[in-house]
Amino acid sequence: xxxxxxxxxxxxxxxxxxxxxxxxxxxxxxxxxxxxxxxxxxxxxxxxxxxxxxxxxxxx
Numbered sequence: 001x002x003x004x005x006x007x008x009x010x011x012x013x014x015x016x017x018x019x020x021x022x023x024x025x026x027x028x029x030x031x032x033x034x035x036x037x038x039x040x041x042x043x044x045x046x047x048x049x050x051x052x053x054x055x056x057x058x059x060x
Contacts, residue, residue, distance in 0.1 A: 003057065004034070007041075007048040014047060016040040020058060 016037030024032040035042040036058065041050045 003051050003054045004043060007051060010040050010047045010049055014040045016042050
């Protein structure tokens with residue numbers, strides 16, 4: 001979750017080329033989905049630049 005804080009929003013029409021999905025289950029039993037692409041990701045209806053640290057974590 002710490003990797004998802006401080007992300008830069010993308011507003012130039014870029015959409016993620018979804019290469020993976022991350023499901024975040026909260027203590028309230030609600031689930032959020034992060035659609036991750038190489039350059040952009042979608043989280044809660046907003047598109048952000050994909051943090052390089054997240055890509056490194058996924059590749060491990």
